[in-house]
Amino acid sequence: MKSEKAVEVINLEKKFGKFTAVNRISFAVNKGEIFGFLGPNGAGKSTTIRMLCGILSPTSGDGHVGGNNIIKEQEAIKQNIGYMSQKFSLYDDLTVEENINFYSGIYRISDQKKAERKEWVIKMAGLEDLRSSRTAILAGGWKQRLALGCAIIHEPKIVFLDEPTSGVDPISRRDFWILIKEMAKNGVTVFVTTHYMDEAENCNRIALIYKGNIIALGSPHELKTEIMREEVLEIIIDTPEDWIERLMKLEVVKEIALFGNALHAVVENAELSIPLIKDFLTNEKASNYKIEKIEPSLEDVFVSLIESYDKNEEKIK
Ligand SMILES: Nc1ncnc2c1ncn2[C@@H]1O[C@H](COP(=O)(O)OP(=O)(O)OP(=O)(O)O)[C@@H](O)[C@H]1O
Ligand SMILES: [Mg+2]
Incomplete structure (x- = not known):
């Protein structure tokens, strides 16, 4: 060679x-x-x-x-x-x-x-x-x-x-x-x-x-747009840290983490998940929140890839 x-x-x-x-x-x-x-x-x-x-x-x-x-x-x-x-x-x-x-x-x-x-x-x-x-x-x-x-x-x-x-x-x-x-x-x-x-x-x-x-x-662009299977939602909400545990209980939310002043939630399908999350937040009397699909950051991509690697490894064991 x-x-x-x-x-x-x-x-x-x-x-x-x-x-x-x-x-x-x-x-x-x-x-x-x-x-x-x-x-x-x-x-x-x-x-x-x-x-x-x-x-x-x-x-x-x-x-x-x-x-x-x-x-x-x-x-x-x-x-x-x-x-x-x-x-x-x-x-x-x-x-x-x-x-x-x-x-x-x-x-x-x-x-x-x-x-x-x-x-x-x-x-x-x-x-x-x-x-x-x-x-x-x-x-x-x-x-x-x-x-x-x-x-x-x-x-x-x-x-x-x-x-x-x-x-x-x-x-x-x-x-x-x-x-x-x-x-x-x-x-x-x-x-x-x-x-x-x-x-x-x-x-x-x-x-x-x-x-x-x-x-x-x-490339960074490929990793963000092609390699990550899931989609990422940005949720802007007052006291975001108080919502992490509650939102994690929703079945559509795979991962959630604090990202600056907002939350990043990893979901299978953004279009289907947004209304469900909105319903939940309204029920829980959250006011002033905003939720939208965003391009994942490299950190989102890496966290998601590592989590799914670990999950697969567990399945094989
Ligand atoms: N000479 C060695 N003998 C035994 N284990 C080693 C040796 N060198 C590295 N390892 C182990 O191999 C693994 C990989 O180590 P390595 O230093 O390549 O990691 P790294 O990705 O550079 O990590 P870091 O970000 O901390 O620098 C670690 O578990 C480390 O403990
Ligand atoms: Mg090293």
């Missing part, structure tokens, strides 16, 4: 003892794509990334990253990709410059390019005034940009970012995504994991991974 794709895996599996962390997943990432990998804690995101980066050998399955085989060519992969781990692998005791020098060495940047690349990282990270400071004193957003700079100092064509924005303030998150989009515009493939739904919207395509399985894959 030789691949034209930036990333391609077939039946990729990782077991730790008897526990299956990644369960024979198959997918491909196009060159220049921003590919989001989403899933709750322990879903298998980091384990998958580590296999793709040549750090961890799969139990079975096969795959290529940038044309290199993930089992036989792990060293070539490590040299050719950028990897930013969940813990931002920076040395706190080193200064900003020393960290950059360290990664220049690992990636064997040529002597004539070293200085130029270092300045590029420092400028990209906005660390001009802090180049001689110990990394330990940097705030989260700066550390994050320095970690990204170090991960891409060798100008890789494929970059893996494992929760690059966790624990970083909203402004830094937004700036970080501007950088990511710029990289993609220049042809770099970005594979990124995140827990933030607003960030997922920036991805060209998203895979949702749960208990080691990919349970949905598509």
